[in-house]
Amino acid sequence: MDPDLIYKSVVEKDAKYVMQTYGRKPLLFVDGQGSTLIDVYGKHYIDCVSGIAVNATGYKNQRLVNAIKEQAEKLIHISNYYYNEPQANLAEKIIQITGMSRVFFCNSGAEANDGALKLAKLHTKKDNFISTLHAFHGRTIGSLGTTANQKYRDPFVPMVKPATFVEYGDASAIEKAIDKTIAGVILEPIQGEGGVHIPQNEYFKEVREICDKKDILMIVDEVQTGFGRTGKWFCKDHYGVQPDILTMSKAIAGGIPMGAFAAREGLTFGKGEHGTTFGGSPLASAASLAVIETIEEDNLLENATQMGKYFMDKLSQMKRDDVSSVRGKGLMIGVEMNHECSYFMDEGLKKGVLLNVISGNVLRLIPPLNITKEEIDQVVSVIESIPKQG
Numbered sequence: 001m002d003p004d005l006i007y008k009s010v011v012e013k014d015a016k017y018v019m020q021t022y023g024r025k026p027l028l029f030v031d032g033q034g035s036t037l038i039d040v041y042g043k044h045y046i047d048c049v050s051g052i053a054v055n056a057t058g059y060k061n062q063r064l065v066n067a068i069k070e071q072a073e074k075l076i077h078i079s080n081y082y083y084n085e086p087q088a089n090l091a092e093k094i095i096q097i098t099g100m101s102r103v104f105f106c107n108s109g110a111e112a113n114d115g116a117l118k119l120a121k122l123h124t125k126k127d128n129f130i131s132t133l134h135a136f137h138g139r140t141i142g143s144l145g146t147t148a149n150q151k152y153r154d155p156f157v158p159m160v161k162p163a164t165f166v167e168y169g170d171a172s173a174i175e176k177a178i179d180k181t182i183a184g185v186i187l188e189p190i191q192g193e194g195g196v197h198i199p200q201n202e203y204f205k206e207v208r209e210i211c212d213k214k215d216i217l218m219i220v221d222e223v224q225t226g227f228g229r230t231g232k233w234f235c236k237d238h239y240g241v242q243p244d245i246l247t248m249s250k251a252i253a254g255g256i257p258m259g260a261f262a263a264r265e266g267l268t269f270g271k272g273e274h275g276t277t278f279g280g281s282p283l284a285s286a287a288s289l290a291v292i293e294t295i296e297e298d299n300l301l302e303n304a305t306q307m308g309k310y311f312m313d314k315l316s317q318m319k320r321d322d323v324s325s326v327r328g329k330g331l332m333i334g335v336e337m338n339h340e341c342s343y344f345m346d347e348g349l350k351k352g353v354l355l356n357v358i359s360g361n362v363l364r365l366i367p368p369l370n371i372t373k374e375e376i377d378q379v380v381s382v383i384e385s386i387p388k389q390g
């Protein structure tokens with residue numbers, strides 16, 4: 001069929017039948033390979049978005065595709081009424097790579113944070129949380145209370161219970177905000193949606209000490225930073241800190257929806273205290289096992305570290321005078337411009353690179369973890385060539 005007709009028909013149906021919550025780019029992808037996406041017209045793009053840090057092992061990763069195919073031939077879903085072999089194997093793996101004690105599987109990042117908040121409330125018998133300015137923890141009625149953006153939150157108060165928001169990166173601000181109603185603090189190890197904000201190395205250690213001293217729980221949201229994104233399994237490992245609860249999602253199952261939260265020894269739900277229909281399905285668990293195996297077998301932690309350094313070096317050397325900072329860990333990179341740069345997304349598309357701009361002036365680069373030097377070179381030359389004004 002004529003690609004134009006396919007494209008127009010999709011746009012029309014979307015406009016007519018889908019709730020218009022997303023500002024979609026004029027693009028229809030139909031295929032991919034490695035770090036490349038292919039649109040309905042056959043045009044290739046290097047992907048620095050990865051489905052928002054989800055497609056860590058790249059498109060058409062054969063280990064992942066085969067694992068999903070093989071599991072789908074047997075069982076896709078079975079419910080948590082019964083034992084489930086892929087889920088048990090995955091739980092063992094997740095406990096190994098997180099250093100936590102037990103895990104609960106759900107279906108998204110917001111749900112993982114919701115579950116973590118519930119567990120913290122149940123355990124401490126306290127009701128309130130501390131979060132940080134610019135934090136993003138999800139959009140459900142529970143997790144939304146810890147998401148900083150008031151535009152998302154305010155229409156849903158009082159159902160949504162807003163946290164106390166303090167400056168990110170300032171441990172003493174957390175200490176000051178603690179009163180007898182506080183169950184815990186929730187933090188991203190690098191703020192993702194908020195603009196790729198990286199705290200000082202000591203921040204997490206200081207927060208850990210404060211939580212221990214004041215007897216509140218430390219919840220670390222690794223929904224975006226987890227599974228190798230920053231060059232370690234989890235970003236907390238850069239800081240050498242174990243949280244009380246760790247939340248995960250995005251890259252966990254290579255694009256099959258999945259979320260999870262893991263907690264330390266002694267912190268767990270009992271029978272009937274939490275549950276979900278789909279969480280940890282055989283299909284999602286098999287996909288997640290394949291993602292973890294790929295990260296191990298293909299040395300993707302090392303690749304994310306090396307390529308991240310290479311990428312940041314190249315970005316720092318660009319002949320542009322409007323870059324305020326290049327920052328990142330592994331392949332979670334932010335390029336802050338001294339002006340509004342949302343138009344970079346459209347300029348990138350014209351030149352075959354998928355870019356994402358957050359907070360209006362920060363390019364967030366989160367490509368698949370197996371991106372190559374040649375691809376990075378191409379991306380950098382495209383970014384370098386985008387004019388200073390849109």
Ligand SMILES: *Cc1c(COP(=O)(O)O)cnc(C)c1O
Pocket residue numbers: 108109110111113136137138139188192193221222223224249250
């Ligand atoms: C994306 C994200 C979430 C929300 O995940 P959903 O799967 O969209 O619900 C929560 N926390 C962080 C840090 C995220 O990046």
